Structures are given as C-alpha cells and as structure tokens.
Amino acid sequence: MLKWFSVTPAQRPLPSVLMSALFVLTFCCVLSLLLGAGGLAPHASLLTLLGHGSADAEFTVFHLRLTRTLVGLFVGLTLGIAGALMQAVARNPLAEPGLLGVSAGSSFAVAMALVLGASTATLTVGIAQIGALIGCLCVIGTAKMQGQRNDPIRLVLAGAALSSLLLAMTSLILLFDQRAADEIRFWVTGSVAGRDTSTLISVLPSMLLALICILYTAKPLASLALGERVAIGLGHKPRRIRGIVIIAVALLVGAATAIAGPVAFIGLVVPFAARALVGPDIRRTLWLCLPLGPIIVITADIISRLVAQPAEMPLGVLTAIVGAPVLLFIVRSHRLPTL
Amino acid sequence: MTASAFQHTHSSSYARLEAEQLTLKHGKTTIIERLNVTLPEGQVTAIVGPNGCGKSTLLNGLSRVHAPSSGVVLLNGKDIHSLPSKEVARRLALLPQDTLAPDGITIEELIRFGRHPHQSALKQWAMNDQDAIDYALKAADLIGLKDRLLDTLSGGQRQRAWIAMSIAQETPLLLLDEPTSALDLGHQIEVFELIRTLSKQGKTLAMVVHDLPSACRYSDHIIAMKSGEILTQGSPKDIMTKELVRELYGVDCDLIPDPMTGSPILINIQRVRG
Numbered sequence: 001m002l003k004w005f006s007v008t009p010a011q012r013p014l015p016s017v018l019m020s021a022l023f024v025l026t027f028c029c030v031l032s033l034l035l036g037a038g039g040l041a042p043h044a045s046l047l048t049l050l051g052h053g054s055a056d057a058e059f060t061v062f063h064l065r066l067t068r069t070l071v072g073l074f075v076g077l078t079l080g081i082a083g084a085l086m087q088a089v090a091r092n093p094l095a096e097p098g099l100l101g102v103s104a105g106s107s108f109a110v111a112m113a114l115v116l117g118a119s120t121a122t123l124t125v126g127i128a129q130i131g132a133l134i135g136c137l138c139v140i141g142t143a144k145m146q147g148q149r150n151d152p153i154r155l156v157l158a159g160a161a162l163s164s165l166l167l168a169m170t171s172l173i174l175l176f177d178q179r180a181a182d183e184i185r186f187w188v189t190g191s192v193a194g195r196d197t198s199t200l201i202s203v204l205p206s207m208l209l210a211l212i213c214i215l216y217t218a219k220p221l222a223s224l225a226l227g228e229r230v231a232i233g234l235g236h237k238p239r240r241i242r243g244i245v246i247i248a249v250a251l252l253v254g255a256a257t258a259i260a261g262p263v264a265f266i267g268l269v270v271p272f273a274a275r276a277l278v279g280p281d282i283r284r285t286l287w288l289c290l291p292l293g294p295i296i297v298i299t300a301d302i303i304s305r306l307v308a309q310p311a312e313m314p315l316g317v318l319t320a321i322v323g324a325p326v327l328l329f330i331v332r333s334h335r336l337p338t339l
Numbered sequence: 340m341t342a343s344a345f346q347h348t349h350s351s352s353y354a355r356l357e358a359e360q361l362t363l364k365h366g367k368t369t370i371i372e373r374l375n376v377t378l379p380e381g382q383v384t385a386i387v388g389p390n391g392c393g394k395s396t397l398l399n400g401l402s403r404v405h406a407p408s409s410g411v412v413l414l415n416g417k418d419i420h421s422l423p424s425k426e427v428a429r430r431l432a433l434l435p436q437d438t439l440a441p442d443g444i445t446i447e448e449l450i451r452f453g454r455h456p457h458q459s460a461l462k463q464w465a466m467n468d469q470d471a472i473d474y475a476l477k478a479a480d481l482i483g484l485k486d487r488l489l490d491t492l493s494g495g496q497r498q499r500a501w502i503a504m505s506i507a508q509e510t511p512l513l514l515l516d517e518p519t520s521a522l523d524l525g526h527q528i529e530v531f532e533l534i535r536t537l538s539k540q541g542k543t544l545a546m547v548v549h550d551l552p553s554a555c556r557y558s559d560h561i562i563a564m565k566s567g568e569i570l571t572q573g574s575p576k577d578i579m580t581k582e583l584v585r586e587l588y589g590v591d592c593d594l595i596p597d598p599m600t601g602s603p604i605l606i607n608i609q610r611v612r613g
Contacts, residue, residue: 011445215460225439226438226452227438227439232403233428233433235426235427281448
C-alpha cells in the first residue's frame with residue numbers, strides 16, 4: 001500500500017487499486033442502506049439488513065434505500081465513464097457532459113416529450129438519449145473538438161453557452177405548460193430519490209450497446225492520445241472512433257439523465273480522480289471509473305440526505321457544490337493535464 | 340536465392356510506394372499538383388526544400404493521412420485508400436511531427452502501441468508481440484530505459500522511442516516527418532544513425548529533412564521540392580549543385596566533398612545579392 005505513493009499513478013498496479021476501490025464502494029453501499037431516507041435509525045437498519053426488521057423497516061431499507069442506492073450506482077457508473085470518454089475524445093480534461101450541454105440537450109428533449117403528452121412515468125429513455133446526442137453534436141459543431149492543440153477553456157465556454165441556451169428553451173417550454181412544469185420540477189435538479197427500478201431495467205439494452213461501443217473503441221481511443229496522425233499511422237480511423245465514442249456518451253448520459261435528471265460535475269470529478277490514481281491511459285482510467293463513479297455519487301447522496309434533515313437536498317445541487325470547486329481548481333492549476 | 344532476394348518476394352516485406360498524378364489541397368489551396376514520385380526500395384530518401392514547398396504535405400499524402408483531391412498513391416500497386424487502414428499500417432509506418440506524449444507513459448508502453456495493426460478485437464495480444472517489442476527496444480538501443488517515463492528522457496532518446504514504436508510495427512516502409520528538427524546536433528546524429536541502421540536491415544525509408552548537409556550525408560536519394568513541384572531527384576552526389584541550392588533556398592554557396600565520407604558539404608553560404 002505504501003509503495004503506491006512512491007511510484008507515479010501510471011505505474012500503480014491496476015488490479016490492486018481497483019480492488020481497493022471496490023472495497024470502498026461496498027462500504028458506501030452498506031452506509032447508503034443504513035443512513036437517512038425514511039427516518040429509520042442506523043442500528044434498526046442494520047437489524048433489518050440482517051433479517052430482523054419490521055415490515056415498515058424492510059420497506060424502507062429494501063425498497064426506498066436499495067432502489068436509491070442502485071440508481072446512484074447506475075448514475076455514477078454511466079456519468080463517470082461518459083466523462084472519461086468525452087475527455088479522451090476531446091483531449092480536454094474539462095470536457096464533461098454536464099458542462100458541455102449534453103445533459104442539457106437531454107433535459108430539453110425530455111421537456112419536449114412531456115409537453116407533447118408523455119409523462120415522466122412513461123418517459124422513454126430513448127428520447128433523453130437522442131437529446132444527449134444532439135447536445136453532443138451541437139457542442140462539437142460550435143467548438144470543433146477535433147484538431148490538434150485545442151483550447152480546453154474554449155470548449156467549456158461553448159458548452160456553457162449551449163447549456164444556457166438549452167436550459168432557457170426548456171424553461172420557456174415549461175412556462176407554457178403547467179402540467180409538464182410540475183412533472184419536471186423535481187427531476188430537473190437531478191436526484192436519485194423516488195425513482196423506479198423499472199426505468200433501470202429499461203435502460204439495460206442501450207447500456208449493453210454502449211458497452212460494445214466502449215470495448216470496440218478503447219484501444220484506438222488510447223492511441224488517439226498520441227496524436228491524430230500517429231493513430232492513423234497505426235491503422236485506426238480517428239473520425240470513426242470519435243463517432244462511436246460520442247454515440248456511447250449519448251447513450252450513457254441520456255440514460256443517466258432519464259433516470260436521475262441532469263447531474264453535473266460527476267463526469268468531471270470522477271475521471272479527474274481516476275487519473276490521479278492510475279494515470280492518464282484511457283483504458284486504465286475507464287476501469288477505475290467503474291467503482292469511482294458510484295462511490296462519489298452514493299457518498300454525495302448520503303450527504304445530501306443528512307445535511308438538510310428531515311428535508312433532502314437534491315443530488316444535483318450537492319454535486320455542483322462539490323464539483324464546481326474542482327473545476328475551478330483544474331482551470332487554475334498551473335498546467336492543464338494533457339490527454 | 341539470396342537473403343535479400345527472398346525478402347523482395349516475401350509479401351509483407353515487399354514495399355513499393357509511389358504517387359501518380361497526385362494532387363493535394365489544403366481547403367481550396369492547391370499544395371501539390373499532378374506529382375509523380377516513387378520511393379526507391381531499400382533506400383533512404385530525403386525530401387528537402389524551402390518552408391512551404393509542400394514536402395510535409397507530400398509525406399502526409401504518401402502515408403494516406405492526407406487524402407488526394409485527384410490522382411492516387413499506390414502501395415505495392417494498389418490504391419492506398421482502397422486498402423483497409425490496418426493492412427496499410429502493417430506495411431507502412433509513419434512518424435509524424437505532431438506526436439503527443441501522454442503524461443506518465445513509459446517507453447515500453449509507447450512501443451506497445453506499434454503492435455496495434457497486428458492485433459484485433461479477438462486477438463488482443465500475441466506471443467510475437469513481445470518479441471517485436473523486445474527487438475524494437477534493442478534496435479533503438481533503449482533496453483535499459485524501457486521502464487522510464489517518456490517525458491523524463493532527452494530529446495534524442497524520446498525520438499528514438501517513437502522510432503522504436505514504428506520498428507515494432509514491423510513494416511517494410513517507414514516515413515518520418517522532420518524527425519530531427521527539434522533536436523540538438525548530438526541528438527540529431529543519434530536519430531540519423533538509427534535511420535541508417537534501419538536502412539541496412541532492408542527497410543525503405545523516407546524523411547522530410549530541413550538540414551541540407553544532413554540530408555546529403557544520411558540519404559541515398561534526395562527529392563528536391565519547390566512550390567509543390569519536384570525540381571530534381573537523385574543521389575546527393577549527382578544532383579547537389581550550387582545552382583540547385585540557389586534555386587531552392589535563394590542562397591549562394593560552394594560545395595565541397597566531405598573528406599571523410601565524400602558527401603557534399605555546403606560552405607561559404609550567403610544570401611544572393613542584387
């Protein structure tokens with residue numbers, strides 16, 4: 001364990017770092033079942049977990065909190081991976097779905113669907129994913145992510161502008177439709193509470209598709225970090241790789257947004273932490289994002305249940321409070337990490 | 340059958356790269372128009388010329404990074420853009436100028452990338468991959484440095500590591516875009532000597548070079564370009580004249596043979612006056 005600190009992140013053995021992260025994740029999941037939501041004391045929750053609880057307690061632990069934990073797990077997983085992919089493809093450590101208008105595109109599509117007669121319950125994940133894809137393409141179009149040395153800040157500025165525009169349009173739509181506005185109000189702040197496991201199951205096919213995209217592109221994507229022409233020289237097709245990765249990002253972010261609403265900064269913080277632990281190779285970063293994303297979201301969710309008791313702070317608010325300083329730190333750091 | 344004759348008939352080491360009526364454009368600007376060129380097999384070709392003459396563009400065209408507006412680049416007689424990119428990458432390696440070194444990558448990890456064209460989704464890693472990597476480390480004289488981080492090395496060592504990556508690619512052809520331009524004299528020689536060694540082993544190499552004396556010293560064949568056209572080409576001894584230098588760079592000079600190697604040296608260089 002100590003020798004981890006004497007070597008550079010890229011030299012740390014991935015399996016042991018991964019195992020440690022999984023251990024922490026398990027701990028977070030247990031805590032998430034024991035604390036907050038539903039006003040059940042930790043020791044009573046523990047008894048319930050061990051099979052000695054009342055029917056009420058079982059409902060709280062196994063229905064409310066377990067669902068919530070699963071949703072947190074899923075959202076952390078998808079947004080962490082999406083952030084890492086997006087940063088690799090844009091070669092920009094600030095590229096984050098929440099900041100770049102991908103989540104906003106997703107929200108906008110959801111709002112449109114609500115106005116056109118859908119309800120949050122019947123909301124199809126596909127709509128959110130298409131919205132995410134359109135958001136993605138808009139940012140690429142404006143900032144031209146591809147190319148050699150792009151300016152990381154410029155991309156974020158374009159994303160911020162696009163996000164504001166999409167959010168304004170979403171608000172505008174909702175202004176004219178009271179029913180949709182009521183449905184979307186809680187959703188739009190980003191939350192893992194009160195969600196349904198059926199939505200989780202409905203996104204599984206598209207997650208499988210995203211997984212295939214990632215497996216197919218991980219290696220070429222890593223070569224893209226050596227430079228556009230080097231990747232071509234090695235027989236890869238940068239344009240095709242980017243296209244496939246962007247589809248994967250849209251599938252992941254769309255699914256997460258459909259389930260929990262737009263949660264910003266997870267896609268920024270998770271890959272940032274993953275790189276600090278195992279270095280910049282995208283294949284190693286992606287592996288570590290798997291446990292790290294859920295750890296951060298579930299921890300944030302636990303805190304959001306505790307700080308404002310008995311009320312709860314929406315997850316999106318908390319991730320912004322935690323994530324924005326990280327963004328400022330990266331921007332202010334002497335030298336942006338090269339990806 | 341001699342060893343070299345055998346290499347020529349062996350399909351993977353057969354490497355003929357030529358351009359026919361090649362036109363390359365940047366946006367609407369034509370850089371190169373209807374150019375015909377063949378890289379002599381088994382030799383080191385240096386592409387020289389003033390800034391903006393299209394030499395890097397030509398190299399990019401030959402390595403299928405820059406798609407032609409018209410004309411074709413033929414790799415062993417087949418249109419390079421009609422071949423699967425991976426198949427091309429098993430015959431032709433490219434070391435561009437704009438390489439990026441990710442933080443925290445080691446020499447061996449970098450060289451490992453050279454094996455990508457030989458791998459697929461189903462065949463992630465083969466035994467001969469490690470052999471090729473070990474060979475590349477040895478050829479580029481980097482064995483003792485294989486676990487060092489790329490960004491802690493000297494410029495010459497770093498460039499040798501990049502070349503080692505293309506050695507691991509096991510291609511009969513290697514194209515290099517200004518492989519020595521950012522290096523000091525000692526490091527330049529390090530890289531040029533590695534290039535000569537690779538040539539001796541039967542590789543066909545082409546490089547864009549800024550420094551004319553180095554081009555003369557380390558190449559077998561020179562392609563002199565100006566304004567997108569080939570002024571002349573041939574062995575350094577045959578083509579290098581005062582008139583050519585004047586035409587290329589607008590400078591007057593005298594040429595004398597290097598007493599040790601016989602390759603032309605430029606002396607008394609001055610700007611053309613009047």
